[in-house]
Amino acid sequence: MATLSSRVAARIRELRQEKGWSQERLAEVAGMSRDGLSRIERGDRPAPRLETIASIAAALGVALPDFLDFSDTPSVTRHDQERFRTVEDALLKADPWLGEALGRAIEMVVRAQNEVDPQPARATGRQPAPAKRRR
Numbered sequence: 001m002a003t004l005s006s007r008v009a010a011r012i013r014e015l016r017q018e019k020g021w022s023q024e025r026l027a028e029v030a031g032m033s034r035d036g037l038s039r040i041e042r043g044d045r046p047a048p049r050l051e052t053i054a055s056i057a058a059a060l061g062v063a064l065p066d067f068l069d070f071s072d073t074p075s076v077t078r079h080d081q082e083r084f085r086t087v088e089d090a091l092l093k094a095d096p097w098l099g100e101a102l103g104r105a106i107e108m109v110v111r112a113q114n115e116v117d118p119q120p121a122r123a124t125g126r127q128p129a130p131a132k133r134r135r
Contacts, residue, residue: 007070008053009043015060015067016041030059 016026027037032055039045040052057067088106092099 005046006043009041012041012056030055
C-alpha cells in the first residue's frame with residue numbers, strides 16, 4: 001500500500017518532470033535546498049511539513065488541495081508502469097517465456113496491492129498473456 005509520503009514524492013517527481021525542471025530548479029523556485037527536495041522526492045524524509053508541501057505545490061503552479069488529491073492516483077505510479085513495461089519488453093525480446101512470466105507476476109502483485117488499497121492500478125496496461133509451459 002502506498003504511503004502518503006510515497007504518493008507526495010511521486011506527485012512531486014511527476015509534476016517536476018512534466019515541467020522539464022531539475023530538482024535544483026524546483027528547489028530554487030520553492031525556496032528550499034536541493035538536498036531537502038531530493039530527500040522528499042526519494043521518500044527519505046518520511047513526513048514533510050505541510051508548509052513545505054505547499055511551497056513545492058505553489059512552485060509547480062498547482063493548488064495545494066489539487067496537489068493532495070490522490071483519488072485518481074493509482075497505487076503504482078506512471079513512472080513505475082513505464083519501468084515495468086521497459087523491463088517486460090526487453091525480456092520479451094530476449095526470452096518470450098520470461099517476459100510473459102514477468103507480466104503475469106506484475107499483474108498478481110498489482111491485484112494483491114489492490115486488495116489492500118482498492119484504488120485501481122494496472123502495472124503494464126496489458127492483459128496478461130496466457131500461461132505457456134517451458135519445454
